[in-house]
Amino acid sequence: MPNxxxxxxxxxxxxxGIMLLIALxxxxxxxxxxxxxxxxxxxxxxxFWVLMMGTFSWLAYPPYLMFTGKPDQAADQPPPAx
Numbered sequence: 001m002p003n004x005x006x007x008x009x010x011x012x013x014x015x016x017g018i019m020l021l022i023a024l025x026x027x028x029x030x031x032x033x034x035x036x037x038x039x040x041x042x043x044x045x046x047x048f049w050v051l052m053m054g055t056f057s058w059l060a061y062p063p064y065l066m067f068t069g070k071p072d073q074a075a076d077q078p079p080p081a082x
Contacts, residue, residue, distance in 0.1 A: 031061045040068035
C-alpha cells in the first residue's frame with residue numbers, strides 16, 4: 001500500500017527530521033496565515049493575496065505590503081506626523 005510506504009519513509013527521517021519537516025511547513029504556511037488575519041484587505045482582495053501567498057510564499061509578501069495600505073490610514077489622508 002502507498003500509505004505504508006509513505007509512513008515508512010517518514011519514520012526513517014527520525015525525530016530530528018520530522019521536527020525539521022514541521023518547521024519547514026510552518027515557515028512556508030506563515031505568509032498565508034499572516035494575510036488571513038491581516039486587516040489590510042477584505043473580501044476578494046484577501047482571497048487573491050491568500051492565493052498568491054499559497055503559490056509564491058514569501059516572494060509575494062513584499063508586494064502585499066507595498067500594494068496594501070495600513071488599515072488605520074485612509075487613502076486620501078497623509079500619514080500622521082511624528
